[in-house]
Amino acid sequence: MIRVENLIKKFGDTEVIRGISADFFPGKVNLIIGKSGSGKTVFMKSLLGLYDIDGGEIYYSGEPLSEMDFKRRKTLRTEMGMVFQGSALFDSLTVEENVIFPLKMFSNMIEADMRDRVNFCLGRVNLEGANKKYPAELSGGMKKRVAIARAIAMNPKYLFCDEPNSGLDPQTSIVIDNLIREITLEFGITTVINTHDMNSVMEIGDNVILIKDGYKAWQGNKADILTTDNENVNEFVFTSQLLRRVKELHLQSSRRE
Numbered sequence: 001m002i003r004v005e006n007l008i009k010k011f012g013d014t015e016v017i018r019g020i021s022a023d024f025f026p027g028k029v030n031l032i033i034g035k036s037g038s039g040k041t042v043f044m045k046s047l048l049g050l051y052d053i054d055g056g057e058i059y060y061s062g063e064p065l066s067e068m069d070f071k072r073r074k075t076l077r078t079e080m081g082m083v084f085q086g087s088a089l090f091d092s093l094t095v096e097e098n099v100i101f102p103l104k105m106f107s108n109m110i111e112a113d114m115r116d117r118v119n120f121c122l123g124r125v126n127l128e129g130a131n132k133k134y135p136a137e138l139s140g141g142m143k144k145r146v147a148i149a150r151a152i153a154m155n156p157k158y159l160f161c162d163e164p165n166s167g168l169d170p171q172t173s174i175v176i177d178n179l180i181r182e183i184t185l186e187f188g189i190t191t192v193i194n195t196h197d198m199n200s201v202m203e204i205g206d207n208v209i210l211i212k213d214g215y216k217a218w219q220g221n222k223a224d225i226l227t228t229d230n231e232n233v234n235e236f237v238f239t240s241q242l243l244r245r246v247k248e249l250h251l252q253s254s255r256r257e
């Protein structure tokens, strides 16, 4: 579990994250949504310990991040998987070399066990047999799946994904969303995803946090989105005609029941 208490992050005199508190539970997909520039990336980088924060605290399984020394932070890093925008694979390495990379860097496993783990992870993302391919030979969706396989190679407790669907078509996005959700549930991972993608929110949003101008403007789940009268949610989520219509129909049918 990750607990964030009254997180504040400034750049110079400008407060970019303005007192956000939130709990992220294991086995749940937690989505951070918000307009461009609202603070999603700064929030996630703060969680990862990439920024020194200016106030508040982040707890990993109850342990304050600010009190972790270098050695403890390094161990924590091995408990985190990351899927970056654009997949961030090493182009000169094969699929299996990409996935084995964190194991070689951070584990003491023997080579045969590492190979087994790589094959398990590639199987889990339905990429059996792709071991010897290079990223350039893969589609965008396949690259994302390799990135997910690499992110789970170390059996992480926490998984962070920054815009995992960027550059993917809607159908492939759903495949990736569902894969992340299945893995989150199956391995009891605490997953935090930054996204703009409303399809993702309605598909896998167990716990959704809307950030506006650096503060938490709303929190709920995908079902709550259809019923809330929070103006910030409606402004952000229902800019799409289609979603607005879906919400109207949903409210009409619940009034009839």
Ligand SMILES: Nc1ncnc2c1ncn2[C@@H]1O[C@H](COP(=O)(O)OP(=O)(O)OP(=O)(O)O)[C@@H](O)[C@H]1O
Binding pocket: 011, 016, 034, 035, 036, 037, 038, 039, 040, 041, 042, 043
């Ligand atoms: N290193 C930095 N120095 C100064 N200001 C920064 C820095 N990084 C981000 N900011 C500012 O913090 C605010 C939040 O930025 P952030 O990147 O978190 O937004 P975002 O919600 O992730 O946007 P997007 O969806 O476009 O990625 C912005 O006003 C941005 O200009």
